[in-house]
Amino acid sequence: MFPDEGMEEEAVLDELRKKTSRDLTFNSGKILGSMCTYPHPLARRVLSEYLDRNLGDPGLHVGSQAVEMEAVGMLSNLLGLDKGYGNIVSGGTEANILAVRAFRNLANAEKPELILPESAHFSFLKASEMLGVKLVWAKLKEDYSVDVGDVESKITENTIGIVGIAGTTGLGVVDDIPALSDIALDYGLPLHVDAAFGGFVIPFARSLGYELPDFDFRLRGVRSITIDPHKMGMVPIPAGGIIFREKKFIEAISVPAPYLAGGKVWQATITGTRPGANALAVWAMMKHLGFSGYREVVRRAMELSRWFAGEIRRIPGVYLIREPMLNIVSFGTRNLEKVEEELKRRGWGISAHRGYIRVVMMPHVRREHLEEFLNDLKDVLTR
Ligand SMILES: Cc1ncc(COP(=O)(O)O)c(C=O)c1O
Incomplete structure (x- = not known):
């Protein structure tokens, strides 16, 4: 009900604290199944200082817009492009929608179709x-990567583009993007790579010596990439990224916004008014951590994943769905639903709705949390 009279600030905050006390927090170490993490202290400071900036009206916040473009530039460089075109958006969902929209608008197909792996995000x-x-939908192979032959067999005159995934949501699988890129070039189709999760993992993991396929703009068929700073980039929600190889993709999704206070602009995002502070935080985190800082974040996460996968393998009745490629370990057990329910009852933030339990080694996940989790898992299994 809408309140007749206002309350004191402290009373409002007290009520909020009570109402949110049932939320799991990242700092507790209990959240194992999420791709989000705690806000980095620097990002927190940036958010509180620049909360009023609106990138939907960049004429008013010219400096912030320039910083957003610098952030897009840094993401493009990370993904192998000297100069890319894009925006900091609300997340992987918006980024993927923008890519599909650009492909559709440029294709002019009467009955547009998009070919994507069965493992694609919803x-x-x-x-x-x-x-x-x-x-x-293209089938998956036994290793859960997309079957490239099946992708090729599904191309028709209505195909507007192909999607490959660099870090699937469930298993962290990186598709054979080089082969998808070749097909895209052969058929003159654009390839979109959904690296919402893997974008902030793969470049660093490769530099640490992990063998992972090429996945970015170094492959000529790749026309656009989704990369989410609010996942492994450690930027507070909402912060997604869409990068296009060429300006024509941005032009294909831009609409005029004529009556803004800062003057007429063209908008290529789904949201109109949008948080400048988060885009500034994307910039700030990349400046602060740099390649070497993110590599350390990824080193920890990858090492923890390999250790955890080894522990899982030793538990009778529990099996890995596949060897982890990135910092995601997914496993099955007998009586999965019961096991899930009991682990949840013990306060663990996990889910098994895909037919397995997924643990994502985000920066807030530490070995002691996983040891505690493993003890609970073993205990639940012996009941
Ligand atoms: C591969 C992939 N793409 C897209 C998304 C959607 O991202 P968001 O939830 O930020 O919209 C996710 C989210 O988990 C994802 O894993």
């Missing part, structure tokens, strides 16, 4: 419904 379902683009 954001493409939203894109499909909103944009009137039919999804054509």
Whole structure:
């Protein structure tokens, strides 16, 4: 009910504290199944200082817009492009929708179709419904990467583009993007890489010596990439990233916004008013951590994943769904639903709705949390 009279600030905050006391927090170490993490202290400071900046009206916040473009530039460089075109957006969902929208608008197909792996994120379902683009699902191979032959066999004159995934949501699998890129070039189709999760992992893991396929703009068929700073980039929610190889993709999704206080601009994002502070935090975190800082974050996460996978393998009745490629370890057990329910009852933030339990080694996840989790898992299994 809308309150008749206002309350004191402290009373409001007290009530909020009570109402949110049931939330799990990242600092507790109990959240193991999320791709988000605690806000880095620097990002917190940036957010509180620049909360009023609106990138939907960049004429008013010219400096912030320039910083957003610098952040887009840094992300493009990380992904192998000298100069890319894009925006800091609300997350991987918006980024994927923008890529599909650009492909559709440039293709002019009568009945547009997009070919994507069965492992693709559900954001493409939203894109499909909103944009009137039919999804054509490509099968997965035994290793859960997309079957490139199946992708090729599904190309028709209505195909507007192909999607490959660099870090699937469930298992962290990186598709054979080089082969998808070749097909895209052969058929003159654009390839979109959903690296919402892997974008802030793969470049660093490769520099640490982990063998992972090429996945970015170094492959000529790749036309756009989703990369989310609010996942392994350690920037507070919401902060996603969409990068296009060429300006024409941005132009294909831009609409005029004529009556803003700062003057007429063209907007290429779904949201109009949008948080400048988060884009500034993306910039600030990349400046602060640099390649070497993120590499250390990824080193810890990858080492923890390999250790955890080894521990999982030693528990009778528990099996890995596949060897981890990135910092995601997914496993199955007998009586999965019961095991999930009991682990949840003990306060663990995990889920098994995909048919397995997924543990994402985000920066807030420490070995002691995982040891505690493993003890609980073993205990639950012996009941
Ligand atoms: C591969 C992939 N793409 C897209 C998304 C959607 O990102 P968001 O939840 O930030 O919209 C996710 C989220 O987990 C993801 O894993």
